[in-house]
Amino acid sequence: MAKKRMVQAINEAITEEMERDGSIIVLGEDVHISPVGDTRGLIERFGAARVRNTPISESVMSGMAVGAAATGSRVICHLFYGNFIYTGFDAIANQAAKLRYMLGGQVKLPILYMAMIGGGRSVAAQHSDSMHPMLMNLGGIKIVMPASPGDAKGLVKAALRDDNPVFLLQAAGRGGELGEVPDGDYTIPLGKAEEKRVGDDVTVVAIGSMVKPALKACDELAARGISVSLIDPRTVVPMDYDAILASVARTGRLVVVDEARKSCSAASEIAATVAERGFHLLKAPIGRVAVEDVAMPYSPVLEKAVIPDAARIVDAVLKIAVSRGVAQ
Amino acid sequence: MSPREITSEKLLQMYGRMFRIRQVEERLATVQAAGELPGPVHLYIGEEAIAVGVCAHLSDQDWICSTHRGHGHFLAKSDEIQKMVAEVYGRATGVCGGKGGSMHVADVSKGILGANGIVGGGIALAAGAALSAQTRGTRNVAVVFFGDGAANQGVLFEALNIAALWRLPLILVCENNGYSEFSPTASVTSGEIWNRATPFGVPGRPVDGNDVREVWAAAGEAIERARSGGGATLLEMRTYRLRGHVEAEKSFLSRSYRSDAEVEQRREREPLRLAMAALQGAGVTADAIAKVEEKERAAVRAAFEYAAESPWPAPGAAFEHMFA
Structure with missing residues (x-):
């Protein structure tokens, strides 16, 4: 147990899970540099084949996550700001949320879409939405919204073991506050308040x-x-x-x-x-x-x-x- | 790869598969008109050479994504005629248990990620399947079939860019059938579709999509390049949609958007007719061809009987399969 920031907790969870499960790949804009900090160090540790720095192309990224997940990979798709979910929304709403159902259960879609949501940092209307209600209405998608670094670690690890599309919506406005983060294999079941x-x-x-x-x-x-x-x-x-x-x-x-x-x-x-x-x-x-x-x-x-x-x-x-x- | 490399045996096999697709689609037109299907169908009649010529090179571990006009792609890669027809009938025995219907026929066990109701919806999925195949170090490829209408969706350009950057084992097969729903392609599409790959450094070329030998050769080359790490290809298959955008469209259209004379004229070069001529040219006997046709007719007839007699899904099934 040590005090860490939320991005550090998420980073730790992803690193541990990628270490544990070789099928996890990461897609996202600037994930090699990681301006947010949550994917920092992954490319050095796991290589450019598993950690893919993408163009700013949310339409294809959000859909590629579905295609890769349906064919044997576990995918982390980093969408940066939550409002960019809208630019990648077709594949989220029409494919990720529905493909398994439409196909009568023939596929599993283990995807973790990540984004920062909410206000509090003076980035105005196109970088501050909280769009979880819209995602809730899709059905077929799980949504985790951790409020502390410890919960973030446990929820991200659980999400990366889930066989469904999961959104991790991280509050952007919470700043760099510290919280206790359990070491090692710590998971929190999804759906437990x-x-x-x-x-x-x-x-x-x-x-x-x-x-x-x-x-x-x-x-x-x-x-x-x-x-x-x-x-x-x-x-x-x-x-x-x-x-x-x-x-x-x-x-x-x-x-x-x-x-x-x-x-x-x-x-x-x-x-x-x-x-x-x-x-x-x-x-x-x-x-x-x-x-x-x-x-x-x-x-x-x-x-x-x-x-x-x-x-x-x-x-x-x-x-x-x-x-x-x-x-x- | 050259069309001349096709053996007469392979040609007959591909003809048989095209004939099967044609039989299924013609029967679907009939039962749709008779009111026996719950939903709309978009038929592949006139475009069969493309799915068959491409899928002839693919294994069950290679992936395809297709379109709302997807029965042909399914039947080119999977032998499950009964399950597909039952799906279009909305029955419990359908390949998706009646949850997807015509626009979502899929057989994942055969590498078919499904038809797709969103125009251009398969492009990103196939790019993802290609990424997955590449990341896992396999020699498998992903093929996406999409129409000329989908060539105007922005995701195509995002996919071309990323496929070029990462040399993804992706084959983009555009089926240019002359109409984007009810609009002539030229009225909504600028330039040449195959040429849209060029600025990305992805090879692109037009292909006679009605001649299964040409399709087979062009696809074979592109798929081999993808398997050996050479990256993506865009093939513009030029074909013609002999049926409407959707069956029964005349019931809601206020005027026609093309002449009967145009359709009749294009029928002269339809793919089964061309393949038949090629078979005759290769010395395949009329008897051998008739035998294949009869076998396919019987299989399709049996599939429709199976579908029509299959039970409806239990209503409770509507609440399954949202989550794994």
């Missing part, structure tokens, strides 16, 4: 980048006498609804926090499912804290106004907690 704080008054589900402000909100709420059960789903497909519902069964109150735009967000889907499966458990309306339906602006002042923070999460919790008299 973690209860980061145990509490009885309100359930807060926070996704990916939103776990950090949610943790801060938990501290502030604790000071006001409200104990929060904070759930980090870690993967949004599959979504651990059992863990969310078990928490709501205790608290009777739910706030979901998501950096996606609110309409059809993951927060919306979680809220709908809890209302559908757990309406009888609820003592108050479900709250959603998400990005309003605007594009991500450039100026840090404007960006701060858009991205949910601890204060907005506290407000959302107080709204449903106060209304039922939990808070003092």
Whole structure:
């Protein structure tokens, strides 16, 4: 166990898995230099045959990942910024998400698509989207959204052993924070949420980048006498609804926090499912804290106004907690 | 490789396969018109020489990706006539269990990654299969069949660039059948398609796609180059679509987009007729040809009976196979 940054944890996971499994290949723009840092050192260690620096051609890259995976390779396809998923989207939506199904299960598609998502770095609207809800709607694709370096390692290793297309969506705005990363063969099963704080008054589900402000909100709420059960789903497909519902069964109150735009967000889907499966458990309306339906602006002042923070999460919790008299 | 190298035995074998494809497609036209098929079909009639001439060089470990007009490619590489027809019928016994239908017939065990409903959708998949074959150090190749319409998709240029850079064992086979859906190719396509490879340093050439001997020779050369590390080739197979873009298109088109006289004129050089003439020229007897035709007719008839009598999938099967 040592403290590492998220990119280091991802890099460690990829390196260990490539060492373990000779069928893993890497495709991506500048993966030899690795401006992000997550593929650093791979080409030196595994050679240019397995680590392919590609042209800026997302259409062919995202489709080649499918073709290579269907014919015996395990593929890491590095798409850099999440918004470039859109330029490679045809093969993701029409091939990766559907080929196995259309062929009646004749192929497996072990692909890890990687991208950085979300705002917080003043790179404006074309480099700041959180597009996990769009990917969730495709079906046929798993999505991991680690909030800590340790989770990143465990989830990436599990994703690289999965026989399906998996997206690793890494929060770009979390900076270089350090976290404990277990050494060696550490995996986290996809579809298993973690209860980061145990509490009885309100359930807060926070996704990916939103776990950090949610943790801060938990501290502030604790000071006001409200104990929060904070759930980090870690993967949004599959979504651990059992863990969310078990928490709501205790608290009777739910706030979901998501950096996606609110309409059809993951927060919306979680809220709908809890209302559908757990309406009888609820003592108050479900709250959603998400990005309003605007594009991500450039100026840090404007960006701060858009991205949910601890204060907005506290407000959302107080709204449903106060209304039922939990808070003092 | 020269067309003259083809033995009369090989020619008869290829003729038989072309004849099989023609039989399947003509029967599909009939049953489609009779309302027996659940979905649309895009028929390969008039283009059979291309799939057969190319696949004659491929093993089960070589990969092909094809198009929405993909029955011919499937039948050229896989012997599973029954499973393919059953798939087009949407039955449980179909090669994809009824999940894919006409536009997604695939037999992965025979190196067929599938027909594809997205125009140009197979190009990147085949490039990936070629990368996989190369990375694993095999001598296998990947072939993508695509139409003249797909030649206008940007992914072709991305694939040519990357195939040239990495010398991928990839053969790009453009089937230029004169029509991009309902638009004459020349009205939507500039220049020569084969020449689109040239700026990338990839060899490209036009081929008479109706003469199976020419297809066989050109494909053989390109595939051998790919196997020996020489990289990609773009072959523009010039052919003609004798049926419409999709069966029953007259039911929704407000006017015709080509004349009957044009189609009749192009029928003079259709691939089965040319292959028949070549067989006769090579001294193959009418009796030997008739024997092959009868065998194929019987196999196709049996496949349609099998498909029509096959059970529908259980509704629950709709919820399987999203994930491995």
